Amino acid sequence: xxxxxxxxxxxxxxxxxxxxxxxxxxxxxxxxxxxxxxxxxxxxxxxxxxxxxxxxxxxxxxxxxxxxxxxxxxxxxxxxxxxxxxxxxxxxxxxxxxxxxxxxxxxxxxxxxxxxxxxxxxxxxxxxxxxxxxxxxxxxxxxxxxxxxxxxxxxxxxxxxxxxxxxxxxxxxxxxxxxxxxxxxxxxxxxxxxxxxxxxxxxxxxxxxxxxxxxxxxxxxxxxxxxxxxxxxxxxxxxxxxxxxxxxxxxxxxxxxxxxxxxxxxx
Amino acid sequence: xxxxxxxxxxxxxxxxxxxxxxxxxxxxxxxxxxxxxxxxxxxxxxxxxxxxxxxxxxxxxxxxxxxxxxxxxxxxxxxxxxxxxxxxxxxxxxxxxxxxxxxxxxxxxxxxxxxxxxxxxxxxxxxxxxxxxxxxxxxxxxxxxxxxxxxxxxxxxxxxxxxxxxxxxxxxxxxxxxxxxxxxxxxxxxxxxxxxxxxxxxxxxxxxxxxxxxxxxxxxxxxxxxxxxxxxxxxxxxxxxxxxxxxxxxxxxxxxxxxxxxxxxxxxxxxxxxxxxxxxxxxxxxxxxxxxxxxxxxxxxxxxxxxxxxxxxxxxxxxxxxxxxxxxxxxxxxxxxxxxxxxxxxxxxxxxxxxxxxxxxxxxxxxxxxxxxxxxxxxxxxxxxxxxxxxxxxxxxxxxxxxxxxxxxxxxxxxxxx
Numbered sequence: 001x002x003x004x005x006x007x008x009x010x011x012x013x014x015x016x017x018x019x020x021x022x023x024x025x026x027x028x029x030x031x032x033x034x035x036x037x038x039x040x041x042x043x044x045x046x047x048x049x050x051x052x053x054x055x056x057x058x059x060x061x062x063x064x065x066x067x068x069x070x071x072x073x074x075x076x077x078x079x080x081x082x083x084x085x086x087x088x089x090x091x092x093x094x095x096x097x098x099x100x101x102x103x104x105x106x107x108x109x110x111x112x113x114x115x116x117x118x119x120x121x122x123x124x125x126x127x128x129x130x131x132x133x134x135x136x137x138x139x140x141x142x143x144x145x146x147x148x149x150x151x152x153x154x155x156x157x158x159x160x161x162x163x164x165x166x167x168x169x170x171x172x173x174x175x176x177x178x179x180x181x182x183x184x185x186x187x188x189x190x191x192x193x194x195x196x197x198x199x200x201x202x203x204x205x206x207x208x209x210x211x212x213x214x215x216x217x218x219x220x221x222x223x224x225x226x227x228x229x230x231x232x233x234x235x236x237x238x239x240x241x242x243x244x245x246x247x248x249x250x251x252x253x254x255x256x257x258x259x260x261x262x263x264x265x266x267x
Numbered sequence: 268x269x270x271x272x273x274x275x276x277x278x279x280x281x282x283x284x285x286x287x288x289x290x291x292x293x294x295x296x297x298x299x300x301x302x303x304x305x306x307x308x309x310x311x312x313x314x315x316x317x318x319x320x321x322x323x324x325x326x327x328x329x330x331x332x333x334x335x336x337x338x339x340x341x342x343x344x345x346x347x348x349x350x351x352x353x354x355x356x357x358x359x360x361x362x363x364x365x366x367x368x369x370x371x372x373x374x375x376x377x378x379x380x381x382x383x384x385x386x387x388x389x390x391x392x393x394x395x396x397x398x399x400x401x402x403x404x405x406x407x408x409x410x411x412x413x414x415x416x417x418x419x420x421x422x423x424x425x426x427x428x429x430x431x432x433x434x435x436x437x438x439x440x441x442x443x444x445x446x447x448x449x450x451x452x453x454x455x456x457x458x459x460x461x462x463x464x465x466x467x468x469x470x471x472x473x474x475x476x477x478x479x480x481x482x483x484x485x486x487x488x489x490x491x492x493x494x495x496x497x498x499x500x501x502x503x504x505x506x507x508x509x510x511x512x513x514x515x516x517x518x519x520x521x522x523x524x525x526x527x528x529x530x531x532x533x534x535x536x537x538x539x540x541x542x543x544x545x546x547x548x549x550x551x552x553x554x555x556x557x558x559x560x561x562x563x564x565x566x567x568x569x570x571x572x573x574x575x576x577x578x579x580x581x582x583x584x585x586x587x588x589x590x591x592x593x594x595x596x597x598x599x600x601x602x603x604x605x606x607x608x609x610x611x612x613x614x615x616x617x618x619x620x621x622x623x624x625x626x627x628x629x630x631x632x633x634x635x636x637x638x639x640x641x642x643x644x645x646x647x648x649x650x651x652x653x654x655x656x657x658x659x660x661x662x663x664x665x666x667x668x669x670x671x672x673x674x675x676x677x678x679x680x681x682x683x684x685x
Contacts, residue, residue, distance in 0.1 A: 163385075164388050164391075166353075167390070168405075169354075169375040170355065170381055171401050172402050177405060
């Protein structure tokens with residue numbers, strides 16, 4: 001191995017240590033038997049057991065899953081339709097709409113969260129609906145998920161040969177059946193990648209959830225935040241480890257789905 | 268006793284011909300009676316893309332059961348015209364009838380036409396069988412019938428044993444056949460082919476040209492075939508429309524297009540052609556005499572076309588093509604004209620006899636030998652002509668610098684419209 005690649009490898013190692021050391025620390029300390037402090041006192045899986053018997057944590061996990069699944073399903077359908085409309089129909093202001101799609105992606109979470117909270121309380125004062133809780137959280141998550149889903153699906157649609165859809169219409173398929181039988185199956189990897197991205201974002205979200213949650217709708221990130229205020233406990237490390245694993249799983253799935261080539265190009 | 272049925276069938280066939288020449292007849296329900304109706308009838312079709320007119324007032328009538336080619340260079344509007352017929356694009360002006368029915372309000376998926384796309388556009392996520400069955404599935408044909416028809420059409424295009432493959436696992440020629448099967452299985456009134464052989468190598472292309480032609484004969488479906496390949500159009504078509512710059516230059520049978528081109532564009536796009544500029548000295552209605560750099564030439568006007576011109580729109584609103592100067596106008600002396608002659612129609616001999624009406628001395632400037640024939644570059648009266656001579660060893664080959672007698676037979680000369 002020559003000198004140059006040796007320094008490169010070292011730089012890479014330092015960089016990855018910088019990125020992943022905190023994560024590794026959390027995972028390692030979730031197995032530390034010491035209840036307080038940073039000293040390693042021995043290996044234990046006790047914290048995972050206490051976590052599984054902790055009803056608050058389980059309720060928060062359930063909320064997190066409900067929030068993730070519902071918001072992902074809604075935002076995937078809406079985001080896919082949005083991407084389809086933007087890439088397949090001509091209408092005035094199309095370019096502007098396509099650009100506006102990126103704005104929520106760049107707006108700081110905390111700004112979006114405040115804006116959503118304000119909007120919901122305004123609507124509530126007029127109509128009496130939108131009591132803060134899991135419902136408003138789902139609505140809020142859908143808001144920030146849609147652009148991500150639409151952007152991922154749109155890039156997949158852009159790579160789709162439009163003559164395939166023309167061929168379907170030529171063969172007697174109406175617009176809906178063309179979408180159902182040709183477009184959707186071909187962009188499905190993009191749609192699933194968008195959904196996984198949306199789900200992961202929902203799972204990890206703290207700021208927007210914190211602002212739009214109500215009593216009884218605590219999610220895991222919110223639970224961790226409020227527990228940490230009372231000091232970091234080992235069962236929080238165990239909980240964090242679960243969330244890390246779920247996020248890594250989601251990210252890997254997104255990557256796999258995005259690299260799926262058009263079905264049919266493989267056996 | 269023997270003569271009677273004969274004359275009866277003669278009468279019958281005579282009246283059948285008469286029927287096909289009659290204008291569109293509508294019955295009391297207003298639907299056109301089939302058989303008498305052109306497969307495609309376009310009049311005044313215009314399609315603009317921004318400031319570009321892809322189709323500039325195109326009118327055309329295509330008969331039922333005809334193998335019709337739209338021939339022209341890329342960007343001439345031929346594919347645009349095909350897309351208008353398929354319903355994948357809409358005209359800015361003009362009307363289009365398919366089988367006598369105005370299709371302005373009929374979307375692509377309800378039109379009785381199917382397309383073989385240039386890129387084949389086979390669905391990558393479906394197998395060969397599912398691809399071919401797609402159109403029938405959309406029409407809700409019962410599954411048993413779908414299976415039977417798919418099998419039959421795959422046998423027809425000679426793709427068997429590949430039913431469960433995906434398009435990515437097929438060769439170019441196989442994809443082409445599957446694309447053809449996918450369209451033909453729907454038994455459309457009109458089959459549209461957009462450069463169907465463009466992506467194939469020469470040998471396969473030649474083979475499929477013949478197969479396509481035979482398939483069309485067997486099915487009796489009207490084929491409209493878009494191509495930029497003049498050989499392909501000449502080999503396969505009953506009639507050809509030569510297109511240029513969004514307009515139709517000439518519509519006729521292949522041999523008429525080749526032998527009697529009407530415009531410079533047609534003359535030079537199809538095959539190679541010598542153009543001779545000249546001025547009219549006399550026109551007696553049968554023959555036009557011109558004075559050219561090659562000396563005086565006499566050019567007979569073409570015989571009256573045995574077929575009806577097929578260029579008048581239904582209702583006879585306006586002529587669909589500019590009038591042909593060969594047929595209509597007497598040309599006044601001094602009028603500048605151009606005449607065309609194909610290189611292989613020019614005769615070359617050594618000193619002595621003149622084999623045709625007009626002969627001039629020519630100097631051989633260069634030659635290209637290509638096996639079966641030799642192409643000579645000739646200098647005649649300040650102009651360069653190209654002549655192609657079959658190497659049939661009737662005489663010693665000519666050499667550069669040699670002076671030969673170049674004969675321009677009257678019947679090979681064609682007066683152009685522009």
